[in-house]
Amino acid sequence: MKKANYFLAALLGLSIQFASAQVKKGSILIKNATVLTITEGTLENSDVLVQDGIIKKVGQNLNAPNGVTTIDATGKFLMPGIIDAHSHLGLDVVNEATAPIVAEVRMKDVVNPYEVGIYRALAGGVTISHAMHGSANVIGGQNATLKHRWGSTDPADIIMQDAPRTIKFALGENPTRVHGRGNNIQPRTRMGVEAILRNGFNEAIQYQKAWDSYNSESSKKGNSAMPPVNNERLQILSDILNDKIIIHCHSYRADEIYMLINVARDFGITKLVFQHTNEGFKVAPEIAEYTMGASVFADWWAYKFEVYYSTAYNAAILTENGAITSINSDDAELIRHLYHEAAKTQRYGGMTDEQALAMITINPAKQLGISDKVGSIEEGKQADLVIFEGHPLSSYTVPQMTFVDGVKYFDIKEDEDDQRLKVAPTEMVDAVMIYEGHDSRCMQDTEHLFETTNSLFQLNY
Amino acid sequence: MKKELLHAGVFCLLVSGWLSSSLAFAQSDPSGKKRITDTYAITNATVFTAPGQSGVKATVLIKDGLIVGVGSNLSLPNEAKTIAGDSLFIYPGFIDAASDVGITKPKDPERPDDFVSSNPSDEIAGITPWRSAVDQFSIKDSKVDDLRKVGFTIAQIMPDGGMLAGKAAIILLGAENSTNLLKENSGLAASFSGSRGMYPGTAVGVMAKFREIYDNTELSSQRSQKYTTVSGLKRPEITPTYSAMQEVLSGQIPVLFSTSSELEIRRAISLQKEKGFKLVLTGLEDYEEVIDVIKASGASVLVKLEIPDDKAIKAQKDDATEEVKVLNARVKKAYDEAVAQASKLEAAGIPFAFTTVGVKSGDIMKALQTMIKNGLSEKSALAALTTNSASILGISKVAGSIEKGKMANLILSTDSIFAEDSQIKHIVVDGYIYDYDTKAKKKDSKDGKEDGTVKIEGNWEYTSESPAGSSGGILSIQKEGSDYTGTITYDDPSGSGKATSPIKNVVLDGSTLSFSFDVTANGMEILVEVSGEVDSDSFKGTMNVGEFGSFPFEGTLNPTLIANK
Amino acid sequence: MKRLNKIFIAFLLALLPMMAMAQIDGEVIKPRAGKFLLQNATVVTITQGVLNNTSVLVDDGKIKQIGANIATDGAEVIDCSGKFIYPGMIDGGTKLGLVEVSSVAETVDYAEIGNFSPNMQALTAVNPNSVAIPVTRVSGVTTVLTAPAGGLFPGTAALINLNGYTPDQMYAGFKGIVMNFPSSGRRGRYDRRSDEDIKKANEKAVKEANELWEKAKSYGSLVSNGAELDYYPEMEQLAKATTGELPLLIEVNAASDILAAIKWVADKGTKVIFTGVAEGWRVADEIAKAGIPVVTGPIQALPTRDSDRYDTPYANAGKMAKAGVKVAIRTDEQENVRNLPFFAAFAAAYGMGKEEAWKAVTINPAEIFGVADQYGSVETGKVANLIVADGDPFETKTNIMHVFINGYRMPLSNRQIRLYQEFLDRSPGLKMN
Structure with a gap:
């Protein structure tokens, strides 16, 4: 089989997946809401008509076509579904922590639609999450963009099949701790991290060359070309070099952020988003100029040394410098109130309502490469919508209903308390889990690498 | 490694005739253990020749490890030892489609001094497709008799190991002096379990590594072909992994993918769709939700012959709070659904078999009875234990039913096999008879009790x-x-x-x-x-x-x- | 509101060169004592209702006077028209000052070795210069309980004001002995003990707690009878809880544990405060009946059970309050205690109501900790812990304009704000010259 055939096979595999995923699409008319369109201002007393999962019309005095349910949202706020650009919900495995580069692993392989956290995210208005590989590797696995179609048990149904490919990178303490200090292999320092990146990309160039020359040679008659070894890892790096995959890089310190910007520029990579980016504010002009921006926490800091010199004004500084900025959760708890996290940018830096809301809608959509489909209330876009009682940026706001593709998946008034899709036949029902603070899963599945897991899991964002 | 490479190339079907002739060399036996005849007639028993067949009174004649006659008017040769079967029920011997019986996990290879966790050798990383379960198997393991005691006569033994543990083999649960091999290299055992602390460490890494191995096996064979036909080429590297994987790529043997949950089942099927290998899903515990998916995939199915632990539902108390009652009801429902799953497979028309990997032999009959109580027909249960497993293992010609010419693998029980108080009295494997103690039932007046009942107060x-x-x-x-x-x-x-x-x-x-x-x-x-x-x-x-x-x-x-x- | 915020920032930025100048003069930005008249505000007293067009006179660290027409009398006048005055918020449970960077063990000072160390004093380990303290107080949180954690009796917690350079200056008059009530629940996702093991560990811990308690009781009564016992600092400290000299702060979360804890304290005759109480809503009536006050939080938390409704942690405080429990709210945070007002807002929105939520971060913790004569409301004679805001401090849009602690006017800056000032418009920017 030639290399080209591999691509073909992969493509066919993809289209099979497409065909098998038959997701529900809904039709509804939401009336008399204060519509926060994000991209086209705020529309008072307006209606949004959704047909077959697509926003058909935004306006006033719209009528419901036959069979379309009307929802009266008088006095309520309607905004696009919230998008979390950094999450680990719905994944059975987070880290393949065993090598500095594991670009070949795919989070789509281990999507778990049963995790009740997905429903809880919906209850906080989140309709899309970026299910990421963990931060144990310099180049981690390929991420999955999920649509929170709660209730489906087929992982393909909750994967946003029309989202572009993204991949996880990680700099700083986590990869150097796992590999350098945990396994005694490079990288142990930020120097090593850069070297791993440059080595990987250069190897990928050679790999691509080998295949290119084989492919052109083998088409000739009577050739004696031997096929090179297949290496999915280098193939993915090669795809990154060709801007087919968006990098989402876990990063904290300004120096390492700047390092990756330079590496990317040297290799001609333009699709680059920084994650966490606590010191992004120090290199905000560079992030704005050369990348697709940063996805940050609203106020997390001091949980590890590389985030000690943080500021909650980070998002505001990045925004004012022109960087695309989003607010993310990286956490099963925080994802439940991203609207509130976005609101914190109003205290820390005086963001306007539009700026703050963009950070959890159109901006993360841009960073995930899906802003043509979601992230704002515009005709023709997918009908991922949330209705709030009270302005979503008020501390007292309460999400009421959440829709994905026009289908209602959360309704505060109607939903049962127990939302688990599945119960184990051997379960003792009174098992209690006491919440012990934020529990990021960035470093999940790396337990075995450390003797004192306890210290690790408090602090591994 | 050489030896294992040899194994990888061997694909043989040993007929039982060869076995007995080799045994016939021994003329004298001072131990007194040698049997005096290999011909038996079980007379006038109630015979169930295959799943769905009703029992008929007949005599079963076996010789040379084969069934040579089933019927009512057989002429019995003089050397036939007769077993009075009047009160016995005869069934085809069960076939365990995937088993860990008699398997001992091989020692982990030692890590070399220059071990690198990100790039370990295949052997250390649990990638050992060249290994054979035969090398890990001992017929003398007491678990073999435990499994035989509940009716099993043939088992596909699964090698113990990592993501690609090695090749399975089909063996008879027979005599200690035989290799008992029916088929070597019957399938490749695969699982999603990663290697601790090295690549691939998790299911997501295992899936990527599986694809990589698969694709490079293909390329490796292309290189080898070219090397043999064109001169002046660089020598291609031959590795035991790719060599052992060839049979999977060529479709000669299936991948026996250990998939207990529905998500694992989906993952194995998605790999199968991508790569196109023959797939047997084994170890299924939780699968109701994906029965349609399984059916569409055409994969064979081996259900774990076990029912969930009922500790939780038994611990449920009537005086619970309303909140707890509602939750309890969900758990109870989940339990009821779990024990009824096998019947759903039957309803979907999927001819499944069973695996006993990780199952205690003593719990098997109760598991079967529970599945039957919850909707699985006795016919399908028996088929899963005999004809379906024979067909999935590709040994239907020699095993799975009571027919002339098939191997003499039989169960002789005191009642119809799935009846609660049915007991197994004899198991015949490969023509050898194994006797088991049965507890006397309704033994009357043996102790002089005139009324025929026993006194217990x-x-x-x-x-x-x-x-x-x-x-x-x-x-x-x-x-x-x-x-x-x-x-x-x-x-x-x-x-x-x-x-x-x-x-x-x-x-x-x-x-x-x-x-x-x-x-x-x-x-x-x-x-x-x-x-x-x-x-x-x-x-x-x-x-x-x-x-x-x-x-x-x-x-x-x-x-x-x-x-x- | 948005505009106000911008003005505030502009004001800060304008101040920047001035600050620099001030530093050249050898003066640093620091808390300033004095006599301040906060004029014409809307005063939300918490205990005495809302007073419009009212002024508050701060002098000598105390609230001297509250009224409509207070004479300036040499006081520095701060025009508060259009603004609101609230009491400083009290966080009923934190580790503030006991940890600087969580992952750097050398900076973590809240968990000592040993299961029985009630004599460990959080107060003396507090770092008054922790970067997190000024980060916290600009949110309007002026007072926090800072508590040790770890074993069965990990130490003694202390209430501190977020102003001062020594523990003695910061101390706000309350100490309590922390007890982690033996838990029958699972502690986090990585607790992989079997149900059996958890049960066994729980039984063992209860037994140990009982034995220690009995010992401490004997120790206390022997000493009060005049016995001269061997030096035994742990017993000496726990004895203070058995005699009622110090309250017991019992950390308890699972419903069954809460019931067990209620039973456990019933015959102890000691002052008890429950903390955590994540599943309090399940047994709210029982807690109310027992008359035990509660410091609950974090409010923004995950439900304790997968089968629980998503909003149970938000609604927990309100449900307990409705059942008649005296409820205070805590963040259980270290560097992000600044989120206390937002936690209170969530509790308010999910059933507690604003008024009760305000009490839960002011007068209720003050009463629970026995310092309501000095803290928790805007009343004459109380310590001048005050905040001036341009709106509802629970809302993120609101600016906290002034913070007073012990009558000191606190500088409204911190490292996070200084970084903002430096980097909002970085120089050099993208290009150097």
Whole structure:
């Protein structure tokens, strides 16, 4: 089989997946809401008509076509579904922590639609999450963009099949701790991290060359070309070099952020988003100029040394410098109130309502490469919508209903308390889990690498 | 490694004739163990030749390890040893489509000094497709007889190991002096389990690595082909992994993917769709949701022959709060659905078989009975144990039913096989007869009891053996009308001294006595079930203590104690 | 509101060169004592209702006077028209000052070795110069309980004001002995003990707690009888709880544990405060009946059970309050205690109501900790812990304009704000010259 055939096979595999995923699409008319369109201002007393999962019309005095349910949202706020650009919900495995580069692993392989956290995210208005590989590797696995179609048990149904490919990178303490200090292999320092990146990309160039020359040679008659070894890892790096995959890089310190910007520029990579980016504010002009921006926490800091010199004004500084900025959760708890996290940018830096809301809608959509489909209330876009009682940026706001593709998946008034899709036949029902603070899963599945897991899991964002 | 490479190339079907002729060399046997004939006639038994067939009175004649006749008017050769089958039921011997019986995990290879966790050798990383279960198997393992005792005559043994543990093999649960091999390299055992602390460490890494191995096996064979036809080429590297994977790529053998949950099932099927190998899903525990997906994939299915632990549902209390009751009901429903899953596979028309990997032999019959009680037809249950497994293993020509010319693998039981009090008296494997003790049922007047019933009321002194040691107490039984009541004393598990519990569900069926009682240990209620045979004033049976297992239980009706009472 | 915020920032930025100048003069930005008249505000007293067009006079660290027409009398006048005055918020449970960077063990000072160390004093380990303290107080949180954690009796917690350079200056008059009530629940996702093991560990811990308690009781009564016992600092400290000299702060969360804890304290005759109480809503009536006050939080938390409704942690405080429990709210945070007002807002929105939520971060903790004569409301004679805001301090849009602690006017800056000032418009920017 030639290399080209591999691509073909992969493509066919993809289209099979497409065909098998038959997701529900809904039709509804939401009336008399204060519509926060994000991209086209705020529309008072307006209606949004959704047909077959697509926003058909935004306006006033719209009528419901036959069979379309009307929802009266008088006095309520309607905004696009919230998008979390950094999450680990719905994944059975987070880290393949065993090598500095594991670009070949795919989070789509281990999507778990049963995790009740997905429903809880919906209850906080989140309709899309970026299910990421963990931060144990310099180049981690390929991420999955999920649509929170709660209730489906087929992982393909909750994967946003029309989202572009993204991949996880990680700099700083986590990869150097796992590999350098945990396994005694490079990288142990930020120097090593850069070297791993440059080595990987250069190897990928050679790999691509080998295949290119084989492919052109083998088409000739009577050739004696031997096929090179297949290496999915280098193939993915090669795809990154060709801007087919968006990098989402876990990063904290300004120096390492700047390092990756330079590496990317040297290799001609333009699709680059920084994650966490606590010191992004120090290199905000560079992030704005050369990348697709940063996805940050609203106020997390001091949980590890590389985030000690943080500021909650980070998002505001990045925004004012022109960087695309989003607010993310990286956490099963925080994802439940991203609207509130976005609101914190109003205290820390005086963001306007539009700026703050963009950070959890159109901006993360841009960073995930899906802003043509979601992230704002515009005709023709997918009908991922949330209705709030009270302005979503008020501390007292309460999400009421959440829709994905026009289908209602959360309704505060109607939903049962127990939302688990599945119960184990051997379960003792009174098992209690006491919440012990934020529990990021960035470093999940790396337990075995450390003797004192306890210290690790408090602090591994 | 050389040896394993050899294995990888071998694909042989050993006929039983070869076996017996090789054994025939031994003329004298000072040990006295050699059997005097290999010809047996089981006469006038109720024979079930295949799933769905009703039992007919017939004689089964076996010789040379083969069934040479089934019928009512067979002429029996002089050398045939006769077994009176009048009260016996004969079934085809069960086939365990995937088993860990007799398998010992090979030692982990030593890590070299220059071990790099990100790039370990295949062998260390659990990628050992060249290994064979045959090398890990011992017929002398006591578990072999445990499995045979419940009716199994053939098993596909699965190698123990990592993501690609090695090749399975099909063996007879037969005589110790035979290799018992039916088929080597019957499939490649695969799982999603990663290697601890090295690449690939998790399911997501395993899936990526699987794809990589698959694609490079293909390329490796292209290179090898080219190397043999064109001169002047660089020598391609031959690795045992790719060599051993060839049979999978060529479709000669299936991948036996261990997939217990529905998500794992989906993952294995998605790999199969991508790469196109033959797939057998094995070890299924939780699969109701994906029955359609399985059916569409065309993969073969091996269900784990086990039912979920009922500890949780038994612990549910009636006086729970409303909130807890609702949650309890969900768990109960999940349990009911779990035990009815096999019947759903049947309804979907998927010809599944069973695997006993990770299953205790002693629990198998109860699991089957529970599945049948929850909707699985006896026909399908038997098919899963015989014809379906034979067909999935590709041995239908020689095994799976009682027909002339097939291997003499039979179960001889005292009642229809799935009946609750049915007992297995003989197992025939490869023409060899294995005898098992049966507890006499409705034995009448042996002890001079004119009415043909046994008397159990009174005080029994009993002892029981458990891993914790031997213990005992007094079992006191009274008759009230036609019912029995009583108490039992035992060593208090939560301290010293004796505790007493009432006994319940006391049933005397012929000479079979069964009863149960609750023991409270550490605040947990454990149901203890005892059943066995009463023979005059002695009682022999087993005590079943929830998940802890079954232990011997013996008692004597003590006249002194009666007098004292 | 948005505009106000911008003005505030502009004001800060304008101040920047001035600050620099001030530093040249050898003066640093620091808390300033004095006599301040906060004029014409809307005063939300918490205990005495809302007073419009009212002024508050701060002098000598105390609230001297509250009224409509207070004479300036040499006081520095701060025009508060259009603004709101609230009491400083009290966080009923934190580790503030006891940890600087969580992952750097050398900076973590809240968990000592040993299961029985009630004599460990959080107060003396507090770092008054922790970067997190000024980060916290600009949110309007002026007082926090800072508590040790770890074993069965990990130490003694202390209430501190977020102003001062020594523990003595910061101390706000309350100490309590922390007890982690033996838990029958699972502690986080990585607790993989079997149900059996958890049960066993729980039984063992209860037994140990009982034994220690009995010992401490004997120790206390022997000493009060005049006995001269061997030095035994742990017993000496726990004895203070058995005699009622110090309250017991019992950390308890699972419903069954809460019931067990209620039973456990019933015959102890000691002052008890429950903390955590994540499943309090399940047994709210029982807690109310027992008359035990509660410091609950974090409010923004995950439900304790997968089968629980998503909003149970938000609604927990309100449900307990409705059942008649005296409820205070805590963040259980270290560097992000600044989120206390937002936690209170969530509790308010999910059933507690604003008024009760305000009490839960002011007068209720003050009463629970026995310092309501000095803290928790805007009343004459109380310590001048005050905040001036341009709106509802629970809302993120609101600016906290002034913070007073012990009558000191606190500088409204911190490292996070200084970084903002430096980097909002970095120089050099993208290009150097």
